[in-house]
Amino acid sequence: MALIVQKYGGSSVGTIDRIRNVARRLIDTQKAGNRVVAVISAMSGITDKLIGLAHQVMDNPPERELDVLLATGEQQSIALLCMAITDMGFKARSFTGGQAGICTYGSHTRGRIDTIDAAQVIRALDEGCICVCAGFQGVAQDGSIHTLGRGGSDLSAIAMAAAVKADICQIYTDVDGVYTCDPRVVKDARKIPVLSYEEMLEMASSGSKVMQGRSVEFAKKFSVVFEVRNSMNNNPGTIVQEENSSMESLAVRGVSIERNQARVTVSGITAPVAYTSLILNALAEAEINIDMIVANTAHDGMARQSFTMNMNDLGKAQAALKKLLPKLGKGARLETESGLAKLSVVGVGMRSNVGVAATVFGALAEAGIATGMIATSEIRISTTVDAGDIEQAARVVHAAFHLDRA
């Protein structure tokens, strides 16, 4: 008898019929001899509707009250799902974030999970209930409601799995798992059966939309084994767990792509060495997430720095850096390039397999694709290419590492 936490997102519970589908899946899991905890999101569209209502009242609603408002979305879906389970003749009990014992800290609309006291959930499991918990929310020490920000329901599920000591946490989405590359781009992309936390993290941060990095980090921290699965079928998904030696046999596990990238380059810098922190602070104050950073000193002794970021942030970045130019040097200039994309190859096997970079850039060169900025981590190599080249780039690199074969 295993204890399984299953997480279903907003589209999986988006209609009454879909709620019934989830109820059936939970019941099947219990009938197979397991203890079952569900963590679910609000019905798709509800959260946006509530935000719309708030904005009818004012432009910048106080975040404390926005949390009170938004938390009702999950509170509705847990009640409806419990009704559906009851209607099918099985025992269910709903738990808001607070009732599930999810204690948070930090700020409203982006609370962080502190501890989980799962005693009530475990008691309900002991009584034979399927427990249905509201994702995305918790309660701070002062009793006020926190929501957990984007991807918060995944985080709730992973944290709940840690608290109840679940054997596995299944994250249900609308895809069968994590693929060697986006199947819409690379037709022969394969589902990856097992990934390490590190690989999942690198894929999340390099464009794979399956799961947010902080949920993966939480799982890694508490050694929660999780599996990304499709809520519309029963196919096995991608299991994410601690790295083991067998994972190193493959040099590369997957190819991620990220579109809508832009590059900003500041050149002609003659200011003293502190200029990097001047630039990074200016971008941070403008709330711009930068991705790749390349810095070097040119032959004439003047420094230049380049950054990539989402295209949508380009205007803000230009405005923030323009003000800074006079401090960076007399001849300091700003240069921007939009219409870029980023290609990344990820794999823990990179550590022990030589020549991965050579294979990547060889394949791109052979296809006549020019590369721009390059950045690497221990288990990832990323490069920018022209947006128009990204799909072909993904295909040739995917093929170069034979990722279409098991």
Next chain:
Amino acid sequence: MALIVQKYGGSSVGTIDRIRNVARRLIDTQKAGNRVVAVISAMSGITDKLIGLAHQVMDNPPERELDVLLATGEQQSIALLCMAITDMGFKARSFTGGQAGICTYGSHTRGRIDTIDAAQVIRALDEGCICVCAGFQGVAQDGSIHTLGRGGSDLSAIAMAAAVKADICQIYTDVDGVYTCDPRVVKDARKIPVLSYEEMLEMASSGSKVMQGRSVEFAKKFSVVFEVRNSMNNNPGTIVQEENSSMESLAVRGVSIERNQARVTVSGITAPVAYTSLILNALAEAEINIDMIVANTAHDGMARQSFTMNMNDLGKAQAALKKLLPKLGKGARLETESGLAKLSVVGVGMRSNVGVAATVFGALAEAGIATGMIATSEIRISTTVDAGDIEQAARVVHAAFHLDRA
């Protein structure tokens, strides 16, 4: 500096514009130098919409989960109202039933208020906040959510007023107060400035729709002075408080009417004396609220009993009593009459003013209106009339007691 609790119902917060209107009223009350607690309902229509969703899932949803679902209605309106107050530049803090410290017992969907720990609300008042509490809901000792049933938000407001020791609890509705009679029926009906709890209770139980009896009882028990007011203007309303000697000067304070009444008579009863409890138990088991009871023994030694009830319950009552007839006597018969209405006159002055009944029945007789069953309490006289006669009956009785004059 007074402490004022204001309660606004669903139609008063039914749109964003109306929510803004309530925000303005609360702010005006605070600006006038008062500490302000609001207790509000869900936006009108939301509760019905949520019940509709539940019934899409199943016919008889489990009440625990129905409460979880319904409680989101008020949770949304408190958040939106706090946003509106903030938008106008004032401090506000929302409280769900649980956060407001409203502890309940009893059953789901009709929880009863046990205690209120208003410490958090008082702390927020001390910080200068307008406190906005969700009506209609509380939390049971085991942490589960209770709703309080029909009229629950009035009850929340009265109870909160008792807990924070408010100087007054203002119940805002869509009428200016309690009238000497329904102004749609009696054109020269006047607003009653002051009523005793007992008079308000009798008027509530005899058709006045302004407030449910159990909220009035709660106010009486904890000596909460409350005022029924109109949320769309600033007119003084009807204050309800402890009886005082000046109230006895008027024999009659108001005339209530209740339509859609039916009468059931069981005659030919020869069973021993326990028959009354047999009949009442049968009606109670069928969940029928009976109103007037008249019992007597006819000249032939056979007993007969008559009851009035809402017309909608007539079918159920017939079915329940039919099964019982054989136990009541060989010749026991059931006789029913629909299409009735009830007229009641109410006033604590009845105790010391003689001739009230004579005036009522004299006025009706003069107008040629036949009366049916009659029931009395210490401060109320009620009679049934044909439904078609009720409006004229109300007018002649209202005139007979000169209720159109201050």
